[in-house]
Amino acid sequence: MSNCQTLSLARGISAVAETVECEACDAWQMAERLAADPDYFRRFDFMLVLANLRDFPGFPADRLPAHVDVPCFSFTGYHPDCCYVTADGERITDGLIGPYHSMIALAGYKEQLGPAVTARFFNDRIYEQAGYYRQWQAQRDQMIERFAKFGYDIGGVFRKAGRGRSFMHTIDHPDIVLMIELAKVILRRLGRPYREAAPLPVDTLANMSWPVYPEVGEQLGVAGDYRFRPTDRYASLGLNEYLEEVFASFGRWDRSQLRVSWQVQPRLQHIRRLIREAL
Amino acid sequence: MTTPYKDLPDHHFWRRSIASVEAHRIDPVVRTRFRVAPTDRIATAGSCFAQHIARRLQKIGDYYFVVEDGAHLAQADRAARQYGLFSARYGNIYTAAQIWQLWREAYGEWVPEENAWPGRDGGWVDPFRPTVETFEQREAVSADRTAHLAAVRRLLESCDILVFTLGLTEAWRSLRDGAVYPLAPGVAGGVYDPARYGFVNYSATDVEEDLDHFLVAAKQRNPRLRVILTVSPVPLAATFEDRSVLISTTYSKAALRVAAEAMIRRHDWVDYFPSYEIITGSPTGGLYYGPDDREVNPLGVAHVMRLFQRHYIDGDDAPAANAAVTADATTDDAVICDESLIERWR
Numbered sequence: 001m002s003n004c005q006t007l008s009l010a011r012g013i014s015a016v017a018e019t020v021e022c023e024a025c026d027a028w029q030m031a032e033r034l035a036a037d038p039d040y041f042r043r044f045d046f047m048l049v050l051a052n053l054r055d056f057p058g059f060p061a062d063r064l065p066a067h068v069d070v071p072c073f074s075f076t077g078y079h080p081d082c083c084y085v086t087a088d089g090e091r092i093t094d095g096l097i098g099p100y101h102s103m104i105a106l107a108g109y110k111e112q113l114g115p116a117v118t119a120r121f122f123n124d125r126i127y128e129q130a131g132y133y134r135q136w137q138a139q140r141d142q143m144i145e146r147f148a149k150f151g152y153d154i155g156g157v158f159r160k161a162g163r164g165r166s167f168m169h170t171i172d173h174p175d176i177v178l179m180i181e182l183a184k185v186i187l188r189r190l191g192r193p194y195r196e197a198a199p200l201p202v203d204t205l206a207n208m209s210w211p212v213y214p215e216v217g218e219q220l221g222v223a224g225d226y227r228f229r230p231t232d233r234y235a236s237l238g239l240n241e242y243l244e245e246v247f248a249s250f251g252r253w254d255r256s257q258l259r260v261s262w263q264v265q266p267r268l269q270h271i272r273r274l275i276r277e278a279l
Numbered sequence: 280m281t282t283p284y285k286d287l288p289d290h291h292f293w294r295r296s297i298a299s300v301e302a303h304r305i306d307p308v309v310r311t312r313f314r315v316a317p318t319d320r321i322a323t324a325g326s327c328f329a330q331h332i333a334r335r336l337q338k339i340g341d342y343y344f345v346v347e348d349g350a351h352l353a354q355a356d357r358a359a360r361q362y363g364l365f366s367a368r369y370g371n372i373y374t375a376a377q378i379w380q381l382w383r384e385a386y387g388e389w390v391p392e393e394n395a396w397p398g399r400d401g402g403w404v405d406p407f408r409p410t411v412e413t414f415e416q417r418e419a420v421s422a423d424r425t426a427h428l429a430a431v432r433r434l435l436e437s438c439d440i441l442v443f444t445l446g447l448t449e450a451w452r453s454l455r456d457g458a459v460y461p462l463a464p465g466v467a468g469g470v471y472d473p474a475r476y477g478f479v480n481y482s483a484t485d486v487e488e489d490l491d492h493f494l495v496a497a498k499q500r501n502p503r504l505r506v507i508l509t510v511s512p513v514p515l516a517a518t519f520e521d522r523s524v525l526i527s528t529t530y531s532k533a534a535l536r537v538a539a540e541a542m543i544r545r546h547d548w549v550d551y552f553p554s555y556e557i558i559t560g561s562p563t564g565g566l567y568y569g570p571d572d573r574e575v576n577p578l579g580v581a582h583v584m585r586l587f588q589r590h591y592i593d594g595d596d597a598p599a600a601n602a603a604v605t606a607d608a609t610t611d612d613a614v615i616c617d618e619s620l621i622e623r624w625r
Binding site: 137140155156158159162163164217218219220221222223 | 300301303563566567576578581582
């Protein structure tokens with residue numbers, strides 16, 4: 001039972017496990033299933049529970065079979081410019097690429113620049129000074145620490161899933177290759193046998209993707225580009241097309257209403273300062 | 280039980296320093312013998328891979344030293360005539376024999392019998408750098424070479440650091456005076472005549488001797504000189520040995536690597552930078568090559584030059600991370616997607 005990653009994880013476990021079958025239930029399905037059967041989860045021998053779900057309304061703490069907690073895998077290392085944006089405190093989820101937005105685009109918009117001028121700030125100097133090149137290592141260490149607190153050793157996952165490629169579609173949507181490796185880590189910790197190699201399941205989180213910018217990719221051994229793939233579209237947009245559309249959509253709100261979460265506020269302010277200095 | 284390996288640092292061990300590190304973070308540089316000072320002037324020479332180093336050096340700062348920059352020409356002409364491709368307009372110097380020969384010629388210790396070849400499409404070329412320029416008049420080849428050799432002397436006497444990339448052991452040479460050419464006669468000029476030109480595949484000892492002659496001579500003229508040797512990770516495009524080009528590549532690179540090792544053991548002002556290992560090593564196996572499995576791709580060049588900058592230039596003086604941007608190493612964590620979004624993925 002988890003978030004949007006649950007289906008990928010369940011498929012990953014089913015793909016590689018030798019003795020386990022796994023079903024997925026996301027946070028929203030949880031309420032429906034419990035409404036239909038309060039003992040729904042006791043049908044299972046064992047559960048993996050997203051740790052953060054314990055604070056979710058209606059979490060059935062007293063109606064679970066044997067279970068262990070699993071933390072959420074999120075990772076901005078390949079997409080340090082990607083962030084969530086809120087308008088009047090509500091996350092904007094109907095953006096071009098779902099809930100994901102470019103911080104440099106937002107900074108440009110808040111500085112009252114147009115898309116064409118803002119596009120100039122997608123460059124090595126801004127990335128360097130905004131700390132984009134340091135995110136991968138910091139995030140890797142953070143994820144290893146996060147999972148270690150729950151008893152999972154994911155140190156080898158990065159090496160395997162990230163060899164010459166990005167293992168994230170967006171900042172919190174890992175691809176199926178990463179989820180397969182996480183599945184192995186979990187099965188190993190639970191003492192369940194698994195196969196090293198298995199056919200890849202359908203990647204459920206692949207319906208939108210954020211690009212690895214070439215300058216960022218160069219630091220990470222990954223070929224990058226500026227092709228933004230909007231939700232459920234196969235044709236991707238170049239940077240200028242993306243910015244045109246995003247600026248048009250931002251126009252629904254007053255500039256002051258558009259915010260990012262407190263964790264990434266310092267970076268947004270820093271980028272705005274860099275842009276002002278460069279103008 | 281104690282062993283001689285017991286207390287050695289991580290870099291001595293494959294599992295600790297290679298097998299547990301992500302490909303883009305592989306860093307085989309343990310220490311460098313010197314650092315690049317802000318005032319240092321760096322010259323480059325060598326095979327094709329040295330061109331990548333030269334281009335990246337220009338991005339890093341003002342270290343790159345060019346004595347033949349073609350400032351008198353329009354930008355497009357400079358590139359076409361290989362100005363700025365290397366520090367001087369010597370073209371690719373693939374072999375140690377070539378650079379030792381260039382030195383001797385520059386200082387009047389040797390004069391080639393042949394100083395111009397007919398170009399493939401007319402005109403005349405310099406046999407020792409046939410791709411640099413095609414001249415209309417034969418005499419112009421000599422005149423330009425005289426100017427070039429003066430530039431080479433100026434370069435070697437003024438640079439603080441020379442980055443020399445060893446590329447090949449195979450070469451073609453004149454059977455009359457032993458002149459060594461970068462390309463076989465007929466490839467980019469000249470006419471192949473087996474009675475006049477012969478193939479040579481240098482041994483590691485041959486490379487070592489030529490390299491040592493050059494380094495010692497250059498150091499005598501320019502006591503400030505320090506040298507960074509690298510081995511090109513670019514495989515041979517072709518071999519004249521009657522065997523697979525893959526086998527010849529392995530031999531050639533091994534011989535060059537042995538010669539480079541001999542130089543760093545002999546001279547404490549010579550360093551070895553492992554661009555070859557970064558690109559060709561099994562930890563990055565194949566990731567850094569283009570579709571032809573020969574050309575090094577920009578990611579590979581970026582990895583090499585990232586480490587070059589870190590170890591020779593930034594060192595311990597690398598700027599500290601900006602507090603404003605490291606504070607958010609924590610993810611903007613979307614633990615629970617909105618239901619409307621999650622519906623898509625079920």
